[in-house]
Amino acid sequence: MNAMAQDQRAAVWAVVDSDIGPLLLVATGEGLVTVGFHATEAVRDKTLERLGARLGAEPVHAPDSPLLAEAIGQLREYFAGERHDFELALDWSLITGFNRRVLRELASGVPYGAVVGYGDLARRVGQPGAAQAVGLAMGANPLPVVVPCHRVVESDGGIGGFGGGLETKRQLLALEGVLPQPLF
Structure with missing residues (x-):
């Protein structure tokens, strides 16, 4: 090298x-x-x-x-609620193949304050039957928050899983106005 x-x-x-x-x-x-x-x-x-x-x-x-x-x-x-889009250089070297395609689509195609279903994200990358694989890609995301895997939810309205814990996912979605702020 x-x-x-x-x-x-x-x-x-x-x-x-x-x-x-x-x-x-x-x-x-x-x-x-x-x-x-x-x-x-x-x-x-x-x-x-x-x-x-x-x-x-x-x-x-x-x-x-x-x-x-x-x-x-x-x-x-x-x-602080002052930024809705990250404008950062990202090193994608830890992510390859399907996971990279899914995470790049998520980063560019699901804006602040919006959510997408696992199946919808699978369809967006041309793999309509790969909702479970999308879930695995979310779990393998080395850049959470910046590449917003917290915005991926279940099609039935459930919050889905999250590597940072469900309370963290709820807090991020509340910050973005998708869920109500916790009462305490």
Whole structure:
């Protein structure tokens, strides 16, 4: 691997506070590569170890890195209700095939304040019988919130599953006006 390619794969990380708890953000020279929920020290360390194996080097703690600055700022704006669309460079290298197609469609085709059914999303990517596979793609999403898997719900109106936990999904949907804000 040449030096430029290695620099693109070098990764930095930071943990930022949010309305849904601490988020682990990891970025490479290509863009944001991971958003991790519930970033306690144990969760963070396990995620960074797995990422290091996939990226070829463990990410470096660099909360002031310019690679993370824009993502941190845009996430703060999102949770403050000031941002409805993320305009970030994303590193899609951890996602391939069907999952990548589904997640790219989700990111570009399901706006803030809207939801889509698993089956509808499957149809959008040309695989009408693949609702379950869409669910698996949501569970494999390394960029939740930014690639808004919380906006994918069951066709019967159920909230569906969520890797960050159902309460986190409810909070994100309430923030976007899809569900009522919790009473307490």
